[in-house]
Amino acid sequence: MKSVGYAMLALLAAGSATAQTWQSDTGDSTALLYAGAFAPGGTTSFSCTTPSPQNVPLIETGDHESIRTDTPYDIVVGFNIDLMDPFTLPEQLDTVRIILDDVPYTLPRVSYSDFYGSWTVWMQMTDGLFPALTRAQSMVVDTGTGTAYAYPTDGLRDAVLATVNFCISGWEAQGDIAPRALSAWSGGQLAPAPAPIAAPTPASTPAPSGGQALLPGLSPAPTFPIPDQAPQVAIDRMVAQCQGEFSVDPSAVQAADVDGDGAPDYILNYSGVECFGGLTGRAYCGAANCQFDVFLSSRAYANPSEFLAIALDPVVDGQGRTGLLMASTLFGCADGACDTPFYWDGTQFTQ
Known part of the structure; x- marks a missing residue:
């Protein structure tokens, strides 16, 4: 510990x-x-x-x-x-x-x-x-x-x-x-972000709603409709993140059963989040990557898992498992983070 x-x-x-x-x-x-x-x-x-x-x-x-x-x-x-x-x-x-x-x-x-x-x-x-x-x-x-x-x-x-x-x-x-x-907010002199890289994928492979091409053996996961009203705990999270009011582009939200309980889980891409509170604008995006929050139904949508990526899409592998495939910059994809999906093991996302 x-x-x-x-x-x-x-x-x-x-x-x-x-x-x-x-x-x-x-x-x-x-x-x-x-x-x-x-x-x-x-x-x-x-x-x-x-x-x-x-x-x-x-x-x-x-x-x-x-x-x-x-x-x-x-x-x-x-x-x-x-x-x-x-x-x-x-x-x-x-x-x-x-x-x-x-x-x-x-x-x-x-x-x-x-x-x-x-x-x-x-x-x-x-x-x-x-x-x-x-x-x-x-x-x-x-x-x-x-x-x-x-x-x-x-x-x-x-x-x-x-x-x-x-x-x-x-x-x-x-x-x-x-x-x-x-x-x-830190005021630090941050190093420039590296240029994003594209995952090599056959052109015939369909792309999920997040926009990235899929690796061989993967297909887009079944999706759920996006509700008109987000879970209250997710709204509270966004108020805290933006320190006040915010707006979310509906296209920045994906819904799929990532944790395997049959209920929709929500993947939020902060590229579609506009803050109007203590933080303003696209406060959780940089030159390439944005933060992603994954709200799981099995956790009552509380304490979302965070990713820093260009895209994060729900996919199904050849064994029928649903996971999240990440696309990111060269630094973000280090150690194979973009090579295979992340799967929920009941406590965290692992590859």
């Missing part, structure tokens, strides 16, 4: 013991670069790591491998036990929300680690929560277990931006191109 780790906890203690506003801190263990934004008292934090340019093995520095945010542009949301008592609550919670200016952001499953003594959840910096933090005038952490905690926002913007930009610089130094959605 991933958690904040010893070095990050040391930063926490140093950065927030007496502070009355949000603070940021950074460090270099020679194996990992660390950055964190910490609430007064250290009860809530946002932290990230990148490989250190000194490239010293973890075993030589005492850093535990579980503290690494291995996926570029991951960020850890952490809470200490003063907020949620691990002795009276389950070790995993799906109820935690951060409410910014009365807009709720429901976190993915938050887990407690007895080894580290903290609650954490891994998220991507492109999630709508993080730009919202830089604009928030009020902040409440609602545990969903009957308690909620109000936080000051003094210093929050600067602390979050300092943390995010420190890790952006670290990942880009490793050659990992930053998601273009970060440029809308």
Whole structure:
């Protein structure tokens, strides 16, 4: 189980013991670069790591491998036990929300680690929560277990931006191109996105509604009609992502049974999402890729899975399995991500 780790906890203690506003801190263990934004008292934090340019093995520095945010542009949301008592609550919670200016952001499953003594959840910096933090005038952490905690926002913007930009610089130094959605709010100097590549496919193979040509052995998945009204949890998600009003082009939504329960699941391409709130325009698209959200009926359409792609289409393979075929840039297709479909295994999409 991933958690904040010893070095990050040391930063926490140093950065927030007496502070009355949000603070940021950074460090270099020679194996990992660390950055964190910490609430007064250290009860809530946002932290990230990148490989250190000194490239010293973890075993030589005492850093535990579980503290690494291995996926570029991951960020850890952490809470200490003063907020949620691990002795009276389950070790995993799906109820935690951060409410910014009365807009709720429901976190993915938050887990407690007895080894580290903290609650954490891994998220991507492109999630709508993080730009919202830089604009928030009020902040409440609602545990969903009957308690909620109000936080000051003094210093929050600067602390979050300092943390995010420190890790952006670290990942880009490793050659990992930053998601273009970060440029809308981080202020970082992001590297240009690589040119998109096309998947080699016979011309006779039909293309699904997303527009990409299909690989041999794949065919478009059966689709469902797009409803006039989206599930309320999906609407709440979009309000949170755009920090207010938004519009969706119906052509940006596909419906198919991706998780195998017989009910429609929805694939949302953010190229068709226009934000009119705290974020404006096509806030989740870059020069080539856009974010895609996959809302599954088996999860009551909550906590959508996210992809960064040019296209993401429901397909059926030769074994009758329904999956999602991705098209992306050269970087996005690294490690074979565009070679075969992603299939839902009950907990996540895997190839």
